[in-house]
Amino acid sequence: MFLMIGGYLTHRKHLKIVANLDEDLVELPTVSILIPAHNEEIVIEETIKAMVAQNYPKDKLEVIxxxxxxxxxxxxxxxxxxxxxxxxxxxxxxxxxxxxxxxxALNQGLKHSTGELIVVYDADNTPEPEAVYQLALGISTDEKAGAVVGKFRVTNGNDNLLTRFINMETITFQWMAQAGRWNWFKLTTIPGTNFGIRRSVVEELGGWDEQALSEDTELSFRVYDLGYHIRFYPSAITWEQEPDSVKVWWKQRTRWARGNEYVIAKFLLNAKEISNKKVFLDLFYFLFVYILFFAGIIGSHAIFISQLFTNSPLTIGPVSNVLLVVGVFMFLTEIWLSLSLEKGQLTIKNALVSILMYFIYSQMWVLLVAYATLLELKRIVFKEEVKWYKTERIKKQKTS
Incomplete structure (x- = not known):
């Protein structure tokens, strides 16, 4: 809830920033857009068309x-x-x-690029025509920003119950949470798409970590350690396709969870080498989300289930009942607040689906993080090679 309030405040502040910005005084950088693509024939044409349609000076733009x-x-x-x-x-x-x-793929693309600003898009992305321009504005007007992050929306958010869950997750727990962290702590995590990073910064860092499944999170920590911040600039908007089946969702999100746990372990084990204390704040955030929070939820579930089959002396008192109700209410309030900031999203249907989201989608995440943790522990113990899973695409046109 604290992050959601911050996200709302960021939304209000950003409207004022955009209204007062004199774009004529901004010198735009040369931009190299990198699009990694492995077996993407279903979606790559629409993505390239979206890049061609970008309202950015073509003499300052290259798409690789x-x-x-x-x-x-x-x-x-x-x-x-x-x-x-x-x-x-x-x-x-x-x-x-x-x-x-x-x-x-990004490291190979970087070697062949020339732009002062490196912008990354996934192969299923169709950024709005002003997206690259907005990313360039965001970083050009903030000299302390090593990178700039936009927001993304879901193209197939109304396809089925799962994509509706993902759409609300994207609006609430990704971009609104990002906005909240930016408001309170000037912290933003680089996502896998729709972001720009200064060429000088990424070269100083030696490119992307090829062992990281969540290369975006890992890169974020290193950017902070150089003394830069990562600016959240929601005027840059892209649309992307999300999994429409539990099988594909499970594989994709498992990669995300394992990748973030890899980052947590990497930086905790090398804590002495971290020079910027802000890294520890972001590290604690990820440690809390993926370790402490989920461990607490799993422990709570285990106690509840054990009481169904044993004569446990534990009982749920009136205070616990109140906390349960308050917890659900806060969850729904967060979602409804976030949806209200996106045109056409706060509908009766979405409001009802968000109730199901608490009891279905959130519990799926609990199981997934537990599974991902076991896989990551297995990889470490047996020194297994990291394998990248590419999300399977579906052939559908963008709808808004």
Whole structure:
């Protein structure tokens, strides 16, 4: 709830910032857009079209699609657009340099880029025409920002119950929570898409960590450790496709959870090397979310279930009953507040679905984090190689 209030305040402040910004005084940087693409023939054409449609000076823009060891028609589609537009380039990679996952593809793309600002989009993204321009504005008007982050919306949010859950999760627990952290602590985590980072910063950091499944979170910590902050700039908006089946969702989110746990372990074990104390604040946030909070929830569930089958002396008193009701009410209030800031989202149907979200989707996350933790512990104990899972795409057009 604390973060949601901060998110709301950020929303109000940002409207004033945009209204008072004199864009004519901003010198726009040269921009290189990197799009890692492995077997993305279903979605890559719409993504490239969205890049071509960007309202950004074309003499300051280059789009580099990294066709990362694809075995489908991704490369052919990319080559077609590269022939039509001078600022669109295609980098075809094969092993041993290619096929290592998103971080490896981004590192290869970085080597062939020239822009002062490196912007990253996933292959299923269709950013709005002003998105890149807004990212450039956000970082050009804040010299302390090492990177700038926009917000993303879901293209298939009304397809089924799962995508409705994901849509509300995206609005509430991703971009609104990001906005809240920015308001209170000037902390924002780089997402996997729709962000820009100064070339000088990413080069100083040596690029992306190819062992990290959550390369975005890992990069965020290193940016902070250099003494920069990561600016949240919600005027830059992109639309992306989300999993429409539990199977695909489970695989994708497991990668996210394992990746974030990898980052937690990496920086905790190397705490002595961290020079910026702000890193510890963000580290605690992730430690709380993925370890302490979920451990508490799992412990609570275990006690509840055990009482169903044993004669436990524990009882649920009146205070606990009140806390349960307050907890659900706060969860729903957070979602409804967040939905109210997005046009057409606070509907009766979404309000009712959010109730189901508490009892279904949230519990799915508890199971998933427990599963991901076991997999990550297994990887560490047996020194297993990190394997990247690419989210499966569905062939659908953007709807808003």
């Amino acid at each position: 699609v990294v066709n990362d060891n694809s075995t489908d028609g991704t490369g052919k589609i990319c080559d077609h657009y590269a022939q039509k537009y001078d600022f669109v380039k295609v980098l075809h990679t094969i092993p041993p340099q290619g096929g290592k996952g998103k971080s490896g």
